Amino acid sequence: MPKTDAEIIKAAKEDLSHFKPLYQKWVSPVYRYFLHRVNNIKEAEDLTSQVFLKVIERLPTYRENGTFPAWLFTIAHHQRVDHLRSNIAVLPLEDITVKSLSDDLLDQAIKAGEYTKLRELIRLLPENEQELIRLRFVAMLSYREIALVLKRKPDAVRKKIFRLLDKLEDQLEDNYV
Amino acid sequence: MSEMFILSIEKKIHRAAMMPEPSKDFQDRLWDQLRTHHNQPDTRTHIHVLRRHPAWIVIAALLIVFIALFIGFGPRNVYAFFRQILGIGDAGIQSIQEVGLVTDLELTTVPTLIPDESASAITPHNATVVALSETHEGVTLTLDWVYVDEGRLALSWTTGTLPEDLTYGIPAISMNGYTTPQAEGNIQTLRKENNQLIFVSYQVIQVDTVGEAFGFNVDLPLVRKNEQSDESLALFHFELQDIPVFRGRTVPLQQTYAHQINGIELRLESIQMTPSSTELVVCNDYPTDDGSHWTLQNATLQMGDGTEENNLSYSVLDESSDGTCVQFTFETSSDAGAKHMTFRVYELVNETSEEVMTGLWNFYIDLPTTEDFNTEVSETPEPTPTEIGSQTVSDVTVTLEWVFVDALRAAVGYTITGLPDVPEAVGVQGNIHLYDMEGNEVGGAGIGTSNVVRVDDQPGAVQGTWSVGFMTPLEQTEASFQLSITLGSTQQYEYIAGFPISPEATPYPAGEQPPSLPDQFLGTYVFDFTTPIQPLTVLTNIPTVTVNGIEVIVPRAELTASMSKVMICYQKPSERDWWIFDAVVSDGTDESHMSGGQVLYDPDVSVYSGYNTENWQIPAEFQTVEHGRCLLLDFLQGKDQSSGILTLIIPALEISPPEVIPDAELEAAYVILEAQGIEMSYEIYRGSGGGGGGVTYTTLPEGMTDEEAYQKFLEALGYLYEGPWEIPLINQE
Numbered sequence: 001m002p003k004t005d006a007e008i009i010k011a012a013k014e015d016l017s018h019f020k021p022l023y024q025k026w027v028s029p030v031y032r033y034f035l036h037r038v039n040n041i042k043e044a045e046d047l048t049s050q051v052f053l054k055v056i057e058r059l060p061t062y063r064e065n066g067t068f069p070a071w072l073f074t075i076a077h078h079q080r081v082d083h084l085r086s087n088i089a090v091l092p093l094e095d096i097t098v099k100s101l102s103d104d105l106l107d108q109a110i111k112a113g114e115y116t117k118l119r120e121l122i123r124l125l126p127e128n129e130q131e132l133i134r135l136r137f138v139a140m141l142s143y144r145e146i147a148l149v150l151k152r153k154p155d156a157v158r159k160k161i162f163r164l165l166d167k168l169e170d171q172l173e174d175n176y177v
Numbered sequence: 178m179s180e181m182f183i184l185s186i187e188k189k190i191h192r193a194a195m196m197p198e199p200s201k202d203f204q205d206r207l208w209d210q211l212r213t214h215h216n217q218p219d220t221r222t223h224i225h226v227l228r229r230h231p232a233w234i235v236i237a238a239l240l241i242v243f244i245a246l247f248i249g250f251g252p253r254n255v256y257a258f259f260r261q262i263l264g265i266g267d268a269g270i271q272s273i274q275e276v277g278l279v280t281d282l283e284l285t286t287v288p289t290l291i292p293d294e295s296a297s298a299i300t301p302h303n304a305t306v307v308a309l310s311e312t313h314e315g316v317t318l319t320l321d322w323v324y325v326d327e328g329r330l331a332l333s334w335t336t337g338t339l340p341e342d343l344t345y346g347i348p349a350i351s352m353n354g355y356t357t358p359q360a361e362g363n364i365q366t367l368r369k370e371n372n373q374l375i376f377v378s379y380q381v382i383q384v385d386t387v388g389e390a391f392g393f394n395v396d397l398p399l400v401r402k403n404e405q406s407d408e409s410l411a412l413f414h415f416e417l418q419d420i421p422v423f424r425g426r427t428v429p430l431q432q433t434y435a436h437q438i439n440g441i442e443l444r445l446e447s448i449q450m451t452p453s454s455t456e457l458v459v460c461n462d463y464p465t466d467d468g469s470h471w472t473l474q475n476a477t478l479q480m481g482d483g484t485e486e487n488n489l490s491y492s493v494l495d496e497s498s499d500g501t502c503v504q505f506t507f508e509t510s511s512d513a514g515a516k517h518m519t520f521r522v523y524e525l526v527n528e529t530s531e532e533v534m535t536g537l538w539n540f541y542i543d544l545p546t547t548e549d550f551n552t553e554v555s556e557t558p559e560p561t562p563t564e565i566g567s568q569t570v571s572d573v574t575v576t577l578e579w580v581f582v583d584a585l586r587a588a589v590g591y592t593i594t595g596l597p598d599v600p601e602a603v604g605v606q607g608n609i610h611l612y613d614m615e616g617n618e619v620g621g622a623g624i625g626t627s628n629v630v631r632v633d634d635q636p637g638a639v640q641g642t643w644s645v646g647f648m649t650p651l652e653q654t655e656a657s658f659q660l661s662i663t664l665g666s667t668q669q670y671e672y673i674a675g676f677p678i679s680p681e682a683t684p685y686p687a688g689e690q691p692p693s694l695p696d697q698f699l700g701t702y703v704f705d706f707t708t709p710i711q712p713l714t715v716l717t718n719i720p721t722v723t724v725n726g727i728e729v730i731v732p733r734a735e736l737t738a739s740m741s742k743v744m745i746c747y748q749k750p751s752e753r754d755w756w757i758f759d760a761v762v763s764d765g766t767d768e769s770h771m772s773g774g775q776v777l778y779d780p781d782v783s784v785y786s787g788y789n790t791e792n793w794q795i796p797a798e799f800q801t802v803e804h805g806r807c808l809l810l811d812f813l814q815g816k817d818q819s820s821g822i823l824t825l826i827i828p829a830l831e832i833s834p835p836e837v838i839p840d841a842e843l844e845a846a847y848v849i850l851e852a853q854g855i856e857m858s859y860e861i862y863r864g865s866g867g868g869g870g871g872v873t874y875t876t877l878p879e880g881m882t883d884e885e886a887y888q889k890f891l892e893a894l895g896y897l898y899e900g901p902w903e904i905p906l907i908n909q910e
Contacts, residue, residue, distance in 0.1 A: 016211070016212055019211075023208060024204075027204055028199055032197075035197070036196050045203050048203075049207050053210075053211065053214055056214060056215050061453075074490055078490065081474060114189065115193045118190065119193045119194075122193065122194065127529075127531060128528050128529075133190065137190050138195075138196060151490070151491070151492025151504075152492075152493070165190070168190065172186075172189075
């Protein structure tokens with residue numbers, strides 16, 4: 001019977017090897033979250049390492065009153081804020097090669113270059129709006145988890161993301177009309 | 178925008194934001210690193226941000242020196258000092274100063290880095306004892322003392338053990354229409370080591386406005402913490418009257434409220450320390466008028482002279498177009514033991530442009546403890562007997578030995594000497610009454626006791642105790658009363674109490690009035706006294722207990738040191754008068770049977786209660802229950818604190834047998850009883866004054882008493898519904 005996150009963490013407080021399933025599940029979303037922000041593999045790896053080191057350090061004080069992903073990304077979110085201050089140069093998005101795109105019907109329906117344009121539009125968003133996109137579409141957190149990370153109400157997060165999608169769609173249509 | 182469209186754009190963004198996975202090699206390396214790190218001793222520090230930015234250390238140090246010099250030498254001298262050491266004598270610098278291109282560093286509120294000696298030398302007045310208790314969600318909170326001067330308002334509670342997920346919010350203080358000018362922040366510390374909660378609020382309360390004593394209400398929320406939001410479970414409500422207000426600032430506690438640098442003011446509104454974390458609420462106005470939002474960042478907390486700790490998280494509490502309030506959370510514990518701490522904010526960041534404004538907004542905070550207040554005289558007075566005084570009339574002396582008053586009951590103990598030595602006297606004639614200082618008689622709850630006994634080896638000496646229950650619980654912490662004891666009676670059969678009768682005593686001949694003491698009317702002895710009032714504990718959310726298919730709920734119970742009042746509600750088995758003829762409260766050592774009770778609610782019968790039922794509201798959800806009934810039961814046993822156990826035991830619900838049991842019910846009962854080996858007859862008699870019935874047993878099973886057989890009889894009649902219901906009123910062993 002699969003264990004819950006809380007059960008895994010409880011066991012991991014005694015023996016870290018129990019933490020591995022959670023690590024394996026979340027190392028990739030955290031890494032992709034940072035990669036989307038810094039566009040630099042080495043920096044993303046470094047930031048991911050720092051987040052998980054903090055997770056391990058704070059594991060004894062973890063309280064099961066939210067969700068583990070929300071707690072994890074709260075740490076990642078603060079790591080990102082610290083990173084903003086460190087003024088590391090951000091590489092252009094084109095430097096990152098995304099290999100896993102598949103050709104499905106949706107791809108065919110979308111005009112060539114639409115993804116690139118959408119990435120540019122996202123990059124032009126204010127940082128706090130980019131953060132919403134990262135948490136929702138890169139880290140794949142739920143609205144509730146995002147609300148926990150950003151200390152906002154879930155409904156407010158949901159509305160804000162919907163407004164953001166609306167704006168991006170309008171901007172995208174303006175480019176292809 | 179349609180839902181279909183949203184799905185579509187979501188998919189596009191998913192793809193546009195798609196990032197490659199981390200390499201397998203990185204994942205394995207990091208896992209190994211985590212395992213290695215985990216096995217190392219914890220050497221982490223909390224100043225990595227500063228370490229990565231040594232410039233901050235220099236700036237912070239310079240600012241601290243600058244602030245310290247300001248305090249020590251004043252702005253003019255410090256400015257001259259900096260001109261000298263920084264060489265601000267060159268023409269270029271002088272010219273830009275002259276044309277006004279420099280921005281002066283404004284420090285309108287200078288933080289006090291350490292309390293000065295004069296502050297430490299302050300001797301506070303005595304704190305005012307309150308000793309009011311309330312219980313919600315199984316947690317009992319006692320407001321021990323209060324201290325108010327013109328700059329501080331302090332409250333100290335003792336708290337029962339809090340469940341892991343519960344804590345207290347910041348209390349709301351309402352001052353009966355008085356709004357305190359210059360509210361300058363507050364701090365609340367909850368310490369596990371002594372289960373103490375102290376709240377100190379900094380504001381101005383002017384004696385010339387409110388008087389030398391005033392009243393105010395305190396509402397302290399009990400909250401369940403979770404990451405999404407705090408859930409308020411209950412409010413502890415305390416109404417305080419006649420609390421002294423001392424002139425001046427008489428407590429050596431300080432807390433920086435506002436610090437302004439270059440026109441940007443940060444205000445430290447509230448601090449809440451618990452054994453697991455420290456939360457600080459800081460508010461600021463936005464420095465620009467362009468509508469962009471600014472967030473406080475890079476904040477640290479330093480306990481005493483320890484290392485600076487970075488905040489664990491922050492959340493925006495309130496945001497408007499003009500400013501924001503942010504809550505910072507640190508891991509710092511209230512049990513860390515420091516006497517003061519320093520909160521620093523280093524940056525203000527524009528959320529849109531990411532522009533950073535730097536500064537060092539610095540807040541000094543004293544951590545209040547009981548030692549900061551004079552509570553030597555504040556211990557709750559124990560209900561120890563105290564000799565109040567003696568009065569003599571016609572050689573008969575009445576000495577009031579002790580008094581005791583709690584929120585529900587008053588009791589006195591007295592001795593009478595000089596009475597005639599009449600061994601055959603059956604009791605003491607007269608009456609006892611208690612009045613408040615306005616002359617109103619106190620009591621009326623239908624609760625009272627009175628006992629007298631002869632004093633061994635002292636002919637003509639009697640000791641007595643007397644008590645009376647209050648219609649409405651007293652809310653004062655102290656009150657004055659007048660007790661009158663009248664000895665002798667102008668009315669026949671008016672007795673204070675009778676002496677205990679020996680089982681071997683010979684009954685007095687019928688038709689003959691036995692002698693009593695005194696043998697003539699003596700007069701009234703009047704005693705004025707002032708006494709502390711022991712507090713009331715209110716219990717709510719008491720577990721319900723279901724036995725034999727009937728659920729008994731206890732919406733509320735009131736306890737004092739001397740008695741208990743318990744409200745119970747249950748669904749009667751039928752529309753008939755299902756009553757509780759006996760119930761017991763037990764603390765595991767002593768137990769008391771109910772001394773009285775009344776129906777508070779029963780739609781099946783017409784209920785009139787002259788009792789003040791304001792505090793005994795029928796739960797709304799119970800008002801739709803068919804055949805629902807609520808009773809208020811009184812017990813002359815209480816509890817002076819809410820720890821330990823106190824259990825209410827209800828053995829059974831019963832219907833009072835009617836004066837004459839109908840034949841059909843009797844015949845049905847006989848059949849049931851015969852099967853149990855019980856044979857009996859029920860005899861009916863009638864007279865001019867009414868009628869009745871009596872039971873005669875002809876056969877009983879071996880060992881069964883008449884009383885047990887009667888219970889079986891009631892059960893067979895369907896007049897008895899057995900429990901027992903054992904309800905834990907307090908269960909904090």
